[in-house]
Amino acid sequence: xxxxxxxxxxxxxxxxxxxxxxxxxxxxxxxxxxxxxxxxxxxxxxxxxxxxxxxxxxxxxxxxxxxxxxxxxxxxxxxxxxxxxxxxxxxxxxxxxxxxxxxxxxxxxxxxxxxxxxxxxxxxxxxxxxxxxxxxxxxxxxxxxxxxxxxxxxxxxxxxxxxxxxxxxxxxxxxxxxxxxxxxxxxxxxxxxxxxxxxxxxxxxxxxxxxxxxxxxxxxxxxxxxxxxxxxxxxxxxxxxxxxxxxxxxxxxxxxxxxxxxxxxxxxxxxxxxxxxxxxxxxxxxxxxxxxxxxxxxxxxxxxxxxxxxxxxxxxxxxxxxxxxxxxxxx
Amino acid sequence: xxxxxxxxxxxxxxxxxxxxxxxxxxxxxxxxxxxxxxxxxxxxxxxxxxxxxxxxxxxxxxxxxxxxxxxxxxxxxxxxxxxxxxxxxxxxxxxxxxxxxxxxxxxxxxxxxxxxxxxxxxxxxxxxxxxxxxxxxxxxxxxxxxxxxxxxxxxxxxxxxxxxxxxxxxxxxxxxxxxxxxxxxxxxxxxxxxxxxxxxxxxxxxxxxxxxxxxxxxxxxxxxxxxxxxxxxxxxxxxxxxxxxxxxxxxxxxxxxxxxxxxxxxxxxxxxxxxxxxxxxxxxxxxxxxxxxxxxxxxxxxxxxxxxxxxxxxxxxxxxxxxxxxxxxxxxxxxxxxxxxxxxxxxxxxxxxxxxxxxxxxxxxxxxxxxx
Numbered sequence: 001x002x003x004x005x006x007x008x009x010x011x012x013x014x015x016x017x018x019x020x021x022x023x024x025x026x027x028x029x030x031x032x033x034x035x036x037x038x039x040x041x042x043x044x045x046x047x048x049x050x051x052x053x054x055x056x057x058x059x060x061x062x063x064x065x066x067x068x069x070x071x072x073x074x075x076x077x078x079x080x081x082x083x084x085x086x087x088x089x090x091x092x093x094x095x096x097x098x099x100x101x102x103x104x105x106x107x108x109x110x111x112x113x114x115x116x117x118x119x120x121x122x123x124x125x126x127x128x129x130x131x132x133x134x135x136x137x138x139x140x141x142x143x144x145x146x147x148x149x150x151x152x153x154x155x156x157x158x159x160x161x162x163x164x165x166x167x168x169x170x171x172x173x174x175x176x177x178x179x180x181x182x183x184x185x186x187x188x189x190x191x192x193x194x195x196x197x198x199x200x201x202x203x204x205x206x207x208x209x210x211x212x213x214x215x216x217x218x219x220x221x222x223x224x225x226x227x228x229x230x231x232x233x234x235x236x237x238x239x240x241x242x243x244x245x246x247x248x249x250x251x252x253x254x255x256x257x258x259x260x261x262x263x264x265x266x267x268x269x270x271x272x273x274x275x276x277x278x279x280x281x282x283x284x285x286x287x288x289x290x291x292x293x294x295x296x297x298x299x300x301x302x303x304x305x306x307x308x309x310x311x312x313x314x315x316x317x318x319x320x321x322x323x324x325x326x327x328x329x330x331x
Numbered sequence: 332x333x334x335x336x337x338x339x340x341x342x343x344x345x346x347x348x349x350x351x352x353x354x355x356x357x358x359x360x361x362x363x364x365x366x367x368x369x370x371x372x373x374x375x376x377x378x379x380x381x382x383x384x385x386x387x388x389x390x391x392x393x394x395x396x397x398x399x400x401x402x403x404x405x406x407x408x409x410x411x412x413x414x415x416x417x418x419x420x421x422x423x424x425x426x427x428x429x430x431x432x433x434x435x436x437x438x439x440x441x442x443x444x445x446x447x448x449x450x451x452x453x454x455x456x457x458x459x460x461x462x463x464x465x466x467x468x469x470x471x472x473x474x475x476x477x478x479x480x481x482x483x484x485x486x487x488x489x490x491x492x493x494x495x496x497x498x499x500x501x502x503x504x505x506x507x508x509x510x511x512x513x514x515x516x517x518x519x520x521x522x523x524x525x526x527x528x529x530x531x532x533x534x535x536x537x538x539x540x541x542x543x544x545x546x547x548x549x550x551x552x553x554x555x556x557x558x559x560x561x562x563x564x565x566x567x568x569x570x571x572x573x574x575x576x577x578x579x580x581x582x583x584x585x586x587x588x589x590x591x592x593x594x595x596x597x598x599x600x601x602x603x604x605x606x607x608x609x610x611x612x613x614x615x616x617x618x619x620x621x622x623x624x625x626x627x628x629x630x631x632x633x634x635x636x637x638x639x640x641x642x643x644x645x646x647x648x649x650x651x652x653x654x655x656x657x658x659x660x661x662x663x664x665x666x667x668x669x670x671x672x673x674x675x676x677x678x679x680x681x682x683x684x685x686x687x688x689x690x691x692x693x694x695x696x697x698x699x700x701x702x703x
Binding site: 039042043044045139143209210212219221291292293294295296297298299300 | 344346352353354368455458459460461462465466469526530532533535536683684685686688
């Protein structure tokens, strides 16, 4: 068939959808491998070594294993919801890629409200977790789901407040605009507190240690995905890893100058390379934190949010607002 | 809220923790009456792995029970050996050569350190930190290797014998043990202190959470580090000395407040004290026979006897009644974990689920010892 008869926009959509899905899986594989390997080095053991040189094919084999596994649906569970939940977790992750500016040219759509769009898409994950925990008909799953919702609702506030102070400075919600606005200095220099608050809240948003209470193994066996097996389980994991990628890419776009960096030999790809380098550097920190700290308790987690993160981010926001207003007057 | 009120309140529910749960460290079940994340009433259920060990002891001549001793508390196997052979020696009046006593103390203390190391890793695992267990297992592996060389097994030893020990230790054992002491000492500060003890999240999690009080401890017969954290200095090695412990210079670490952080600190300090004991024992290790010849068949004289030793978890007492044959008429074993667990119900009322997991970890339970 001659594909030129198809509308070019449709072809573009199909190609980008394929690339995005491929990237989601690739990212999860890279992160999964990095996590196990880094965990290994932190624990002074080699990590996966058997499949392929240095075990790089381990995650591929794991994927095949997960696909081959039977999907077990508990008898007493809500069948439809139980099956929908993993999809609900996985489908939104494709959408958020639309607005990520990988480089000055490599961005699907530069929406005016790019930041809001991305945060909105990311918070759909909470619904998936709640549905999964509820429909599993398992007390441990329900515990995990309730914890996850309480945690995500609480931590979204400092996260948004800290991002808002950057938006005030950049005067735009478009992700591309924000990158361009931090031309001389990155916002991490002007807004260090906001960056720290955002990163901590981001760890909690993605349910990563030390805030991994929804899946606290020692307390809740596996939290909201206790009853999930095979591919439906791995869709949750894929969503989790992709959400980590999103949290870090927002951090890079808003605080670390997005794609900007010293031009590299492959000039055309320099922006994309810088962007990914920065994102994976932040992801490395996330993994590093996970394998170092114990888990906080649930009341401590919420106290930390309401007593420290929210007041500090409010003060930070207020100071930023005053400075932004005064700056043109004074200078 | 009292349990009675909770029963009328529809918001409570029952949560089954175990028998297969990652944090009960074995086949133990705790039925939890919950109100949200708060535990109104924890009720431990035992007996999933009961093996009638005491009855087995009463059903065969006393040497046949030797291997069973190490299969109750598999982490203090050597100390369980020690208690049993000392009990028989006390009843029959069999002499032990001095070298054997030294070897017993050295292996006991090595066993105690490996138990505490495993506890440290597993406790941190309960708190959600994955890395420390790999470090502690790395150290623990050294002890297992050393003991494997001399005893032939890695976990369930049957090494102590009535009248001595099964095999003599050699120069290689002494060298490796000395190397291990230096290695573990060098790791306390950079690894355990910097990674765990000084960690703010860890301190916030364990400090002031539960309170062991002297009164509570006396009522439940609490022994071991949880008892010592209340300020009561009770260690069988000091208070009712056995073997050659009085000859060594060591301290019994005690706490004041009785919270989990103190229990943790006491266990870490005990490891250091054990290293001191081993070091002194290696320095003064006498030459001579490692086992006295004993008759092939030894009858136990009529009467009864008890013998207590300090395991890694607390006080272990063997009580034996004999009718004059070589088969014990009654063998009663008082194990520390059983009494330490019984405190759970009172200790963990109105506590968060995460804290219950942490408290279970603090008690350092070995379930096969409770279900013996």
